[in-house]
Amino acid sequence: MVGFDLIRGQHQAIGLLTTLLRKGQIPHALVFTGIDGIGKQTAARTFAMACNCAAPQPYPEYPAEASSSPRVNACGQCRSCRRIQADQHPDILHLRPSGDMIRIAVVRDLIQRLAVKPYEQGRRVVILADAHTMNPEAGNALLKLLEEPPQNTLLILTARQMADLLPTIASRCQQIRFAPLQREDLTALLTAEGHLTPLEAEAAAALSGGSYTRALKMAREDWLPRRQWLAGELGRLKDQTTTWHLALAENLASGKAQLPDVLTWLLSWYRDLIVFPFQPGRIVNRDLDRQIQFAAARQDPLALIDCMKAVQAALKALQDNANPRLTMETLVLQLAAA
Numbered sequence: 001m002v003g004f005d006l007i008r009g010q011h012q013a014i015g016l017l018t019t020l021l022r023k024g025q026i027p028h029a030l031v032f033t034g035i036d037g038i039g040k041q042t043a044a045r046t047f048a049m050a051c052n053c054a055a056p057q058p059y060p061e062y063p064a065e066a067s068s069s070p071r072v073n074a075c076g077q078c079r080s081c082r083r084i085q086a087d088q089h090p091d092i093l094h095l096r097p098s099g100d101m102i103r104i105a106v107v108r109d110l111i112q113r114l115a116v117k118p119y120e121q122g123r124r125v126v127i128l129a130d131a132h133t134m135n136p137e138a139g140n141a142l143l144k145l146l147e148e149p150p151q152n153t154l155l156i157l158t159a160r161q162m163a164d165l166l167p168t169i170a171s172r173c174q175q176i177r178f179a180p181l182q183r184e185d186l187t188a189l190l191t192a193e194g195h196l197t198p199l200e201a202e203a204a205a206a207l208s209g210g211s212y213t214r215a216l217k218m219a220r221e222d223w224l225p226r227r228q229w230l231a232g233e234l235g236r237l238k239d240q241t242t243t244w245h246l247a248l249a250e251n252l253a254s255g256k257a258q259l260p261d262v263l264t265w266l267l268s269w270y271r272d273l274i275v276f277p278f279q280p281g282r283i284v285n286r287d288l289d290r291q292i293q294f295a296a297a298r299q300d301p302l303a304l305i306d307c308m309k310a311v312q313a314a315l316k317a318l319q320d321n322a323n324p325r326l327t328m329e330t331l332v333l334q335l336a337a338a
C-alpha cells in the first residue's frame with residue numbers, strides 16, 4: 001500500500017483529492033475540515049507528495065492495466081516523496097500552532113518565504129495545521145496571501161469546521177470534509193499498533209468519538225487499566241462510607257488532565273448499564289461485560305438516568321472552570337446516593 005491507500009476511512013475526501021489531481025485542477029487553497037485525529041494532516045502531506053511525485057502510481061479506482069488510467073497516487077519511494085515524508089523538502093512547508101495559537105509573526109514569515117522563488121520545479125505546498133487557532137491579526141495577514149496567491153503554490157489549511165475560520169478566508173478555500181473514523185477502522189488501526197488486545201482496541205475506539213489520536217492517547221496513558229479499576233470501584237460505591245467516597249473523588253480529581261476522559265467514560269458506563277438488560281450485545285464497554293452485568297442487576301434504571309445527568313452536570317461545571325475536587329466530590333456523592 002502506498003500514498004492515499006494508507007489513509008483509512010476517508011474515501012469521500014480522498015476521492016475528491018484524486019479527482020483534482022486527475023483533472024489537473026488544483027486550486028490555490030484547500031481547507032480540510034473535521035475533528036482532530038482523523039488523518040487531515042496525513043492526507044495533506046500525501047496530497048503534497050502526489051502533486052510532486054516522480055513516479056505516480058495508479059489509484060485503486062483506476063486499475064493499473066488500463067492504459068488510460070491516470071496515475072494520481074504518490075509512490076512513497078521517489079526522492080521527492082521520501083523528502084516530504086521526512087519533512088525535509090524545501091518547497092513543502094508544514095506549519096503548526098506554537099502553544100495554542102498561530103500568531104501573526106508565523107504568517108508574516110510565511111509570506112516572506114513565499115516571495116522567494118521555489119527551490120525546485122514542482123508545486124510548492126504550504127500546510128497550515130489547525131488554522132482555526134489563528135488570531136484575527138494572523139487571519140487578516142493570511143487573507144492577503146489568499147487574495148494574491150503566489151504562482152504554482154497550494155495552501156492547505158486544516159480546521160475543525162469552516163465556521164471557525166474568518167468568513168473571508170473560508171470563502172477563498174475549497175472545502176474537503178473528513179469524517180470521524182468508523183469504529184471498525186479505528187479498531188483495526190489500534191490493533192495494528194500491537195499495544196492493545198482486540199477488546200481493548202474496540203473499547204478505546206468506541207470511547208474516542210471517531211478520533212484516532214484520542215483513542216491512541218487513551219491507550220498510551222494507561223487509561224484502559226484505570227478504567228477497569230474505576231469500574232470495580234463503581235461496583236462497590238453503595239457499600240462504602242462517605243470518607244471512602246471523598247477519597248475516591250480526590251483520587252479522580254488528582255488526574256486533572258484525564259478528567260474529561262473519565263467523565264465521558266462514566267457516561268458510557270451508565271449508558272451501558274441501562275442498555276445491558278435489553279440488548280447486551282450493544283454495550284460499548286464490551287471488555288467490562290461482567291462488571292456491567294453485576295452493576296446493572298443492582299441498580300434501578302431510573303436512578304441510572306439521574307447518574308447520567310449528574311455526570312453531564314460535572315462535565316459542564318469543569319468546562320466552566322469549576323474546582324475539580326469539589327466537582328468530583330459532589331459527583332461521587334450523587335452517584336453513591338442514586
Ligand SMILES: [Zn+2]
Binds near residue numbers: 081
Ligand atoms: Zn513519489
